[in-house]
Amino acid sequence: MGINNIWVFAQVANGAPTSGSLELLTKARSMGATVSVWVAGDGAAVAGALGEFGASKVFAVSYGSNLAGVAVASAMKASIDGGQAPDLVMFPQSYEGRDVMARLSVKVGRTVLTNNVEIVADGESVTVTTPIFGGNTLVATTFTGGTPYLAAFRPKSFVPESVAGPAAEVVVVNVPDLGATGAAQVTAVHVEETTGPKLDEANIVVSGGRGLGESAKYEMIESLAKLLKAAPGASRAIVDAGWVPYSYQVGQTGKVVKPSVYIACGISGATQHMVGMKGSKNIIAINKDKEAPIFGIADLGIVGDLHKVLPKLIEALQGR
């Protein structure tokens, strides 16, 4: 026996599978099982990219104006009832991924383990690892119920590797009758335009936090980011305060980043934030409180007023 059949739910954003999804595909492939991918929406558009990373078959759920989560979960359940049950389903820790796994968990009566960074299969036994307390403790958890095992993974847990495979075969799957659970309907889709490098792919990230003092001062972060060809980021505190959009948020509930250089400006280093950036190769922190936890992980820490340090730094870089 063992883990022979794995499903990967691939999150699509801006018309392409997210890197987190390709990571899971790579990992699933390395576990030596038959790997099928599920996507919400147009399968043909992503069949090439998914095939390149080793997928041979893509189940594309045409969910119409339904919310993707409940639609994909219902389609998966119908497939399982039809005799196609997988041993393991892997999800990226994304919006749709979380909805699909939660709905599916109840439909198949299985638990779901989230926030994982590693998975090991030993025969029938599958163990996943989750960092807790800001990443200083690792908890390994083994599934004890029956299959399918449901597990979700944080971005940047694995390295995506192309196998230069041909485009995957697309199987269009219709959504079963959702009954009352399908009552929510999408009436409009808004895509937020972003310029410059993407936060979770940038080589350098410059983030601002509450220490900026006011919304207008975020301009300093944007100026510095532009000079360094970096992506601007933010702590949850200033996203909650409405200074910058949610898409800027670095942390447990935002993006996980692992750039070469992370510059934290006016960020004290709450656990929620550190989880999202402590994997950066080099960390520079500027904060006026010398007790700030961020200094505990910074390679270069500046205890000082960012309103004095940043303008000088920007001026120095402009002069180069």
Place this chain on the structure above:
Amino acid sequence: MGCAKWVLVRKNRDMNVIVCVKQIPDPANPGALDASSNTLKREGKLILDESDSYGVEMALQLVATAGGGEVNLVSMAPNSETSGLRTALAMGAAKAVLVSDPALLGSDALTTAKILAAAVTRLGGADLIIAATESSDGYTGTVPEQMAEVLGLPSVTFAKKVSVEGGILKVDRQTEDGYDEVTCPLPALISVTAGVVEPRYPSFKGIMAAKAKPVDEVTAADLGVTLVGWAGAGQKVSSVTQAEARAAGEVIEDDGEAFAKIVTFLEGLKVI
């Protein structure tokens, strides 16, 4: 038109909202695992998870807009803990169902969802159920959507803007590349992101009134949910280890020239 009349009637009807609230150890204190059970230590005084204060505020505003109705709470916590519930009651919620039962120790997210769904049913259901997107201590992040499935309800997760017009819920839902506008008839369940509204501070009057508000304490068996705790969990902790710590580097006080240190550091990394 009949339709217009129906809308008018719906506008004036009461709106009953149930908010799922979690009582958690103060995040200001470092967390710890209980060595024997490998569960998060929760024996001290617990507080209202800040993430849930947004849902409580949202519920109070929606009920006020509807012109009538109640905000009620459901919570699952050890040791008959009510400190966090009292905060939400002081903000304006009317009453609560608290599920407190030693048998629940070790429950997984699926069991938690079944318990909270049963607590919602005990309150007679609601027009709208609100939860945070994830708790600040366990952050599994699936319980709201699991509850919706258990209750057979539609759900809109990651709501960043919410209104109810004529009995129809309108939500801006966060997505990977922006947001979707979603409409949904009631009853329904939503999970709200932090910052969706500005939570009020409980007034002195509210705090005093909260002490007398009813908290209906029940066990899992009272709710008819069996196989809970470790017995019902589809998981077991196999090991707990310490991660390799990241060492601190050089920390300097800004003397007016610290910017130059940053420039030198960046040069050393060959990124400028």
